[in-house]
Amino acid sequence: MSEMDQKYAELRQIIEAHKDWPGALMPVLQAAQELFGCVPEDVQKIIAEGLGVTLSEVYGVATFYAQFSLRPKGKYIISVCLGTACYVKGSQSVLDKLSEELKCSVGSTTDDGLFTLQATRCLGACGLAPVMTINQDVYGRMTPDQVPGILAKYRE
Amino acid sequence: MENMITLTIDGVSVEVPAGTTVLEAARKAGIHIPTLCYLKDINEIGACRMCVVDTGARALQASCVLPATNGMVVKTNTPKIRQYRKTLLELVLSAHDKKCLSCVRSTNCELQRLCRELGVEDGDAFKGVQNEYAIDDVSPSIVRDNNKCILCRRCVAVCSKVQGIGVIGPVMRGFKTAIESPWGLKLNDMACINCGQCITACPVGALHEKDDTAKVWAALADPDKHVVVQPAPAVRAALGEEFGLPMGTSVTGKMASALKRLGFDKVFDTDFGADLTIMEEANELVERIANGGVLPMITSCSPGWIKFCETYYPDFIPNLSSCKSPHEMTGAMVKTYYAEKMGIDPAKIVVVSVMPCTAKKFEAARPELGHNGLADVDVVITTRELARMIREAGINFNALPDGDFDSLMGESTGAAVIFGATGGVMEAALRTAYETLTKTTLEKVDFHAVRGVQGIKEATVRIGDTDVNVAVCSSTGMAAKLLDSVRSGEKNYAFIEVMACPGGCVNGGGQPIVDADTRAVVDVRVERAKALYGEDLEKPLRKSHENAEIKAIYRDFLDKPGSHLAHELLHTHYEKRPLYKD
Missing domain, CATH: 3.10.20.740 (Ubiquitin-like (UB roll))
Incomplete structure (x- = not known):
């Protein structure tokens, strides 16, 4: 069984386990997001069929919550805080620099699938403003000129 | 208590x-x-x-x-409440296109009316970014214009809760929220059954029928075309509402006059087609019962229901009656029987059907519904579109004298006119099947058990010395429930009538739109059905097989119900359809 087939089999098990719960759609979507890294069309169709809800409902929930992504995300997720403190301290210029370096717009993923660039609300580390995170790593007091060096580390 | x-x-x-x-x-x-x-x-x-x-x-x-x-x-x-409501309307308007002058729902729009009633003075009180949406007009039946959508979700509720389909829903959140099909697909790419219940639920102009009146005007203006029109049973029960007449007013005579004034060469009646349908359908039922055919047999008049069955319950396709729907039968007869009799080239005939239904537009375009490369029906317009044409032509509808349909395919019985209400096809079929099977006269023609607007109705009818179990349902949500009970073996019927719209065709997606305030106090289905049952009572003949023009068409052309020619022209087949387009 290929890795993908295994994931589909696992998804079907998850659906089976949640099927009779009221409000099963949320936990199943969360599990699918975890499993596949996103909830693409075929996964949503399997969920709709399995839970006996319409694709409209699945898609509606998947697009409502920011935690779900319709397309695969990059290996590294770069989040730049645009909260008040970070913004005032110039996080927009950091974000712009990242976008320029990665040749990718905010909210999308680089062609090589390595990075997803996104803007976030306050991360709660205002003392370090402007803040950016790459997966679990936190970078404080960011300036645009630090960007190429940091990205290089992840490209290795 | x-x-x-x-x-x-x-x-x-x-x-x-x-x-x-x-x-x-x-x-x-x-x-x-x-x-x-x-x-x-x-x-x-x-x-x-x-x-x-x-x-x-x-x-x-x-x-x-x-x-x-x-x-x-x-x-x-209170002043606070009034201000609150007014602000709310101003906010709704800030994201609305406000193109009232050219909107199909102008003067019949709940948003427009509220703005007027609650004294909104400035439609541009809040100025900001406005979402711009492409209009989805790919479906042959339904146009969606999200630039007018106010996100009330009435269409979503009727599609998912009443019809059990759910091909549209809210996507995204906040300012980006829109009512759409998933993955940005067009309505036509979804398993939409074209019923148009979303249109009649919409308070504004965000959903409307695909307007085909231009095709009709063009045909009427073309001297080379012979244009034949036929209105469905339910149209006469509702058309008057478009001209301010009370709900439930039957306007059959005025409608026939209006169609003649519009310039149609022949004004036939789909009621004739309904009688013809009963001849074929009752015969099919009798044959299925006698020869051990697939039962329960299920009616096939409602194109929304047919597409629902093909898509969501394909295992019931063998149960569907092979009869074409009444207007398709009339269309087929116009281009053969009538064309032959009159010596008109069928290629020059344009058949226009006036229907209470948006799904009929989809049905008419089915490639299998035709003969010799000619479609049985060329254009379908809804009751609303006919009203629009009457207004555009400057006809004073209420002042029209009562006219008659043209002979050959203009006569009908009471059995045909009740087709427009849920249970009507069943009742009409029973009247004829009873006499066919028992060879005796049915004295009591009223089958009250199959009338009324309950979602599912059941009855056991004694025909000769057999009890026949029948069921009637309306709305596809109810059809799903009924079919589930048949599939599980819990229920056992010989004959089922299904109509896709709640209450049947009188409440079809192409009928005049009734606002939410009225719908809260009046049952549209009941009031309009009264007009049809009233006509049935007044008809001298109330059984399809007694219709003289029906007798003539079998004598002169079709031979007998279920004949080879009848099968060729009046029957069809169905196909399984995918839930999602690839």
Whole structure:
């Protein structure tokens, strides 16, 4: 069984386990997001069929919550805080620099699938403003000129 | 004895059963609370906040979802509430295209009316970014224009809750929220059954029928074309509403006159086609019962239902009657029997059907519904589109004298006219099947057990010395329920009538639109059906096989029901359809 087939089999098990719960759609979507890294069309169709809800409902929930992504995300997720403190301290210029370096717009993923660039609300580390995170790593007091060096580390 | 509670609304004391909402209690007290997203029994979600009232609580409450409690004191009309509602409308307008002058729903729009009634002075009170949406007009039946959508979700509720389909829903969130099909697909790429119930639920012009009146005008203006029109049974029960007549007024005679004034070369009647359908369908039922054919047999007049069956319950395709629907049968006869008799080249004939239905537009375009490369029906317009044409032509509808349909395919019986109400096809078929099977006269032609607007009706009819179990249902949501019970073996019927729209064709997606305020107090299905059952009673003949023109068409052309020629021209086949397009 290929890795993908295994994931589909696992998804079907998850659906089976949640099927009779009221409000099963949320936990199943969360599990699918975890499993596949996103909830693409075929996964949503399997969920709709399995839970006996319409694709409209699945898609509606998947697009409502920011935690779900319709397309695969990059290996590294770069989040730049645009909260008040970070913004005032110039996080927009950091974000712009990242976008320029990665040749990718905010909210999308680089062609090589390595990075997803996104803007976030306050991360709660205002003392370090402007803040950016790459997966679990936190970078404080960011300036645009630090960007190429940091990205290089992840490209290795 | 129901548990009654008493509350005071704007100083009026009112007693209602526990569980009643404040909105309903106010209605009982004669107090009108404006609503926008509310559609009785279908969409009661408190989303738009138009119906807010003051109960002394910290915030204003949406009365459509607020249960009345004993001793509650409610105010519905304070300066604060009026300002709140007005601001709310201004905010709705800030994201609306406001192109009222060219909107199909102008003067029949709930948003427009509320703005007028609640005194909105400035449509541009809030200026900001406006979403721009492409119009989805790929479907042969339904056009969606999200630039006019106010996100009330009435269409979503009727599609998913009533029809059990759910091909549209809210996507994204916040300012980006839109009512759409998933993955940005067009309605036509979804398993939409084209019923148009979303259109009649829409308070504004965000959903409307695909307008085909231009095709009709063009045909009428073409001297080379012989244009034949036929209106469906349910049209006569509702067309009058478009001209201010009370709901339930039958306008058969005026409609026939109007069609002649519009310039159609022949005005036939789909009621004739309905009688013809009964001849074929009753014969098919009798044959299936006699020869051990697939039962239950299920009616095939409703194209929304047919597409629903093909898509969602394909295992029931063998159960579908092979009969074409009445207007398709009439169309097929116009291009063969009539063309032959009159010596007209069928290629020069344009058959226009006036239908209470948007799914008929899809049906008419089915490639299998034709003969010798010619479609049985060329253009389908809805009741609303016919009204539009009558207005555009400057015809004073209410002043028209009663006219008649043209002979050859203009005569009909009471059995045909009730096709437009749920249970009507069943009743009509029973009247004929009874006499065919028993070779005796049916004295009591009224089958009351199959009438009425309940979602599912069952009856056992004694025909000769056999009991025949039948069922009637309307709305595809109810059809799903009924078919599930047949599939599981829980229920056993010989014959089932299904209509895709709740209440049958009288409440079809192409009928005049009735606003939510009226729908809260009047059952549209019941009122319009009264017009049809009234006509049935007054008809000298009430059984399809007694129709003289039907007798003539079998004598001169078709031979007998189920004949080779009848099969070639009046019957069809169905195909399994995918839930999603690849």
